[in-house]
Amino acid sequence: MSFRIVVTGVSGQVGGSLMALPPIPGVTFVPAGRGVLDLARPRGLAAALAALAPDAVVNCAAHTAVDRAESEAPLAFAVNAEAAGELAAACAARGAPMVQLSTDYVFDGSKTGAWTRTDAVAPLGVYGASKEAGERAVRAACPKHLIFRTSWVYAARGRNFVRTMLRLGADRDELRVVADQTGCPTAAPDLAAALAALAPRLARGDDLPWGTWHLAGREATTWHGFAEAIFDCAAPVWGRRPAVLPIATAEYPTATPRPRNSALDSAETERALGVEARSWRDALPPIVAEILAQED
Numbered sequence: 001m002s003f004r005i006v007v008t009g010v011s012g013q014v015g016g017s018l019m020a021l022p023p024i025p026g027v028t029f030v031p032a033g034r035g036v037l038d039l040a041r042p043r044g045l046a047a048a049l050a051a052l053a054p055d056a057v058v059n060c061a062a063h064t065a066v067d068r069a070e071s072e073a074p075l076a077f078a079v080n081a082e083a084a085g086e087l088a089a090a091c092a093a094r095g096a097p098m099v100q101l102s103t104d105y106v107f108d109g110s111k112t113g114a115w116t117r118t119d120a121v122a123p124l125g126v127y128g129a130s131k132e133a134g135e136r137a138v139r140a141a142c143p144k145h146l147i148f149r150t151s152w153v154y155a156a157r158g159r160n161f162v163r164t165m166l167r168l169g170a171d172r173d174e175l176r177v178v179a180d181q182t183g184c185p186t187a188a189p190d191l192a193a194a195l196a197a198l199a200p201r202l203a204r205g206d207d208l209p210w211g212t213w214h215l216a217g218r219e220a221t222t223w224h225g226f227a228e229a230i231f232d233c234a235a236p237v238w239g240r241r242p243a244v245l246p247i248a249t250a251e252y253p254t255a256t257p258r259p260r261n262s263a264l265d266s267a268e269t270e271r272a273l274g275v276e277a278r279s280w281r282d283a284l285p286p287i288v289a290e291i292l293a294q295e296d
């Protein structure tokens with residue numbers, strides 16, 4: 001019998017990357033998109049999940065529109081917190097582990113240096129607050145949980161900074177990019193590979209170090225530094241390179257404030273669980289190449 005891992009958010013960056021991985025013997029990833037499990041309606045989730053007979057759940061679905069969440073707080077909390085808690089409770093009732101993705105935006109950005117998993121959370125906006133509430137809901141409902149906080153996720157598909165930069169940079173000679181926010185860009189395929197590496201251990205019923213962990217690309221940078229690296233990759237293909245002017249956050253106002261420094265320290269995760277995400281510098285070039293190939 002194959003171990004059934006129900007995956008939500010399969011149309012998103014991380015869930016989509018997980019479903020695109022080569023098969024793992026003894027493990028079946030069961031895709032559960034919005035039509036199967038609608039996280040905006042948390043109450044119906046337990047029954048809908050039971051119908052999928054999960055042995056574990058990886059919840060990659062989330063209300064991820066950070067600025068829109070400010071005007072859609074009830075929806076953000078339903079999807080990111082209440083639904084996560086319902087899925088976790090349904091897992092616990094079956095003795096199944098629950099893997100939940102969370103975010104660097106649970107932190108307020110005030111720390112100098114990378115955030116560790118035991119640092120105090122203090123989200124700045126609705127999105128971060130709803131994800132933090134989701135963490136608490138999962139912890140309370142399901143003892144066998146792994147919560148992975150990740151950050152600045154990018155992939156060849158979906159809504160992300162890399163695709164935005166390449167779209168804008170294709171038409172403009174000059175871009176202004178925020179240079180005073182620091183974080184760890186994380187390639188969705190790397191994150192998915194790390195989650196998949198845990199699947200055989202979940203299937204064996206290993207007693208994993210349940211709890212909250214950081215899983216983000218190694219090495220911190222600013223959005224400006226990240227943009228420079230993106231155009232370094234694109235320039236040989238384009239035969240030109242847009243200039244990237246550093247600006248301050250104050251010059252690029254958003255509906256919700258962003259943490260000044262949300263770099264995550266993932267070293268402990270590597271030691272305890274043996275999984276990691278590479279440096280974004282190594283992971284970025286093939287993803288830029290894939291995006292540029294789509295445009296041809």
Ligand SMILES: NC(=O)c1ccc[n+]([C@@H]2O[C@H](COP(=O)([O-])OP(=O)(O)OC[C@H]3O[C@@H](n4cnc5c(N)ncnc54)[C@H](OP(=O)(O)O)[C@@H]3O)[C@@H](O)[C@H]2O)c1
Pocket residue numbers: 008009010011012013014015033034037038039040041059060061062063064079101102103104131149150151152153154158159
């Ligand atoms: N993106 C980042 O930079 C980032 C940073 C830190 C943490 N994270 C966390 O990492 C996880 C994965 O993020 P991602 O970048 O892969 O997200 P994403 O690309 O924005 O995808 C979000 C996924 O959630 C699904 N979803 C949204 N509302 C739903 C609902 N009501 N019912 C069912 N599914 C719903 C979407 O489905 P539809 O296509 O149907 O809308 C989509 O598949 C999330 O937990 C996110 O909070 C992301």
